[in-house]
Amino acid sequence: MIRLEDLHLFLRSAALGSFSQAAREADLLPGQVSAAIQRLERELDIRLFARSTRSLRLTEEGERYLPYAQEALQTLREGREGLRSDDAELAGTLQVAAPSDLGRNVLLPWLSEFRRANPRLDLRLLVSDQVTDVFRDPVDIAIRYGRMDDASFIALPLAPDNRRVLVASPDYLQRYGAPQTADELKRHDCLIYQLQGRVYDKWFFPADGGRTIQVGGPLVTDDGDVVRRWAVAGEGIAYKSWLDVGADVRARRLSIVLPQLRGEAAQLHMVCPHRRQYSPAVRQLQALLAARCAALNEDLEREINQAGGA
Numbered sequence: 001m002i003r004l005e006d007l008h009l010f011l012r013s014a015a016l017g018s019f020s021q022a023a024r025e026a027d028l029l030p031g032q033v034s035a036a037i038q039r040l041e042r043e044l045d046i047r048l049f050a051r052s053t054r055s056l057r058l059t060e061e062g063e064r065y066l067p068y069a070q071e072a073l074q075t076l077r078e079g080r081e082g083l084r085s086d087d088a089e090l091a092g093t094l095q096v097a098a099p100s101d102l103g104r105n106v107l108l109p110w111l112s113e114f115r116r117a118n119p120r121l122d123l124r125l126l127v128s129d130q131v132t133d134v135f136r137d138p139v140d141i142a143i144r145y146g147r148m149d150d151a152s153f154i155a156l157p158l159a160p161d162n163r164r165v166l167v168a169s170p171d172y173l174q175r176y177g178a179p180q181t182a183d184e185l186k187r188h189d190c191l192i193y194q195l196q197g198r199v200y201d202k203w204f205f206p207a208d209g210g211r212t213i214q215v216g217g218p219l220v221t222d223d224g225d226v227v228r229r230w231a232v233a234g235e236g237i238a239y240k241s242w243l244d245v246g247a248d249v250r251a252r253r254l255s256i257v258l259p260q261l262r263g264e265a266a267q268l269h270m271v272c273p274h275r276r277q278y279s280p281a282v283r284q285l286q287a288l289l290a291a292r293c294a295a296l297n298e299d300l301e302r303e304i305n306q307a308g309g310a
Contacts, residue, residue: 001043002040002043002044003036003039003040004073004076005036006036006037006039006040007040007069007072007073008026008073009022009026009028009033009036009037010036010037010040010048010069011066011069011070011073012025012026013033013037013049013056014049014058014062014066017055017056017057018056019033019034019037019056020033037049044065046059046061046062046065047059047061047062048061048062048065049062089118089120090118090120090121090280090281090284091118091120091121092120092121092122092281093121093122093123093124094121094122094123094124094140094141094281094282094285095124095126095139095140095141096111096123096124096125096126096139096140096141096142096143096285097125097126097127097128097139097141097142097143098125098126098127098142098143099127099128099129099143099144099145099224100127100128100129100223100224100225101223101224101225101227101228101240101241101244102143102145102224102241102243102244102268103125103127103143104127104225105225105228105244105247106243106244106247106296107125107143107289108125110288110289110292111123111125111285113288114284114285114288118281118284121281126139129195129222129223129224130195130196140272140279140282141270141271141272141282141285142270142271143158143268143269143270143271143289144268144269144271145241145266145267145268145269146266146267146269147265147267154271154272154273155269155270155271156269156270156271156272156286157267157268157269157270157290158268158269158270158286158289158290158293159243159267159268159290159293159294159296159297160267160268161267161297162241162242162243162265162266162267162268162293162297163241163242163262163263163264163265163266163300164239164240164241164242164263164264164265164266165239165240165242165245165249165256165263165300165304166185166237166238166239166256166257166258166261166263167231167237167238167240167245167248167249167254167255167256167257168231168234168236168237168238168254168255168257169231169232169233169234169253169254169255170252170255171234172189172231172234172235172236172237173255173257175234176188176189178255178257178258179237179257179258180258181258182205182211182213182258182261183213185203185213185215185237185258186213186214186215186216188215188217188236188237189217189218189219189235189236189237190203190215190216190217190236190237190238190239191217191219191221191227191230191231191235191236191237191238192215192216192217192219192220192221193220193221193222193224193227194220194221194222195222199220201214201215201216202214202215203215203239204264205261205262205263205264206262206264206265207261207262215239217236219235219236224240224244227240228240228244228245228248231245231248231254232248232253232254237257239263241266241268242263242266242296242297242300243266243268243293243296243297246296246299246300246303249303250299250303255307256303256304256307259304259305259307268293270282270285270286270289
């Protein structure tokens, strides 16, 4: 008989490419994970992994079996969730992945509030600017910026009207002056973000058919939160999501630059691997986050109008 624990260890070993990493994640010894895979292989009468001293990869049979194992565990999870109604007290574990800046500075207090309101629910928050694979990584939902054109997963809107704004600290603007046109950005220290080796130094503005400005500066980072912190510290101009910097603008730690220049869309979504994972916990969390994001976005036009009249 196939053990559920063995199926889970098979999935994690396949995702991580290592028995040792899967063992550390499950607080087991590597030998215990290896033994679980061997039991599963005996039950199935196939070889799931091709092993060597340096690598671990799925065999052809393992690749074919992988989606069946995922479906089996998902079906059991759905059965458990189906026994709970939306009115029942939320319980279990909800694993959430979020971008660096948004996760630390915006979502963190909201998620803490959600957890306090549901004391039987365990919350695991993974904060990183690396794009989470909701099919292979150990998460239930991922919070993502951008358009969601991939039909293989479900994208639930959180902030469909969010967009980027140019911001800098009052100290920076006093020292170097505020740019009056988009072209003047080229002469300023712009705070550059990079992800997986790609440098985002071409800032797009959608007005009048769209325009891209090549910017530069001495500071580059792969962490969105560091970009915001540099901006607050007066190190340069940042082009950030309003959700990320709205609190700093309202507190006057940052000022909106070129308010007449409309920034590109930065829609925010909650991503689920499958509609069937739209559990009561996910549904209630989406409602909370969407309401909070809507309240923040209501401030954007008011702040831009104030900046434009300053």
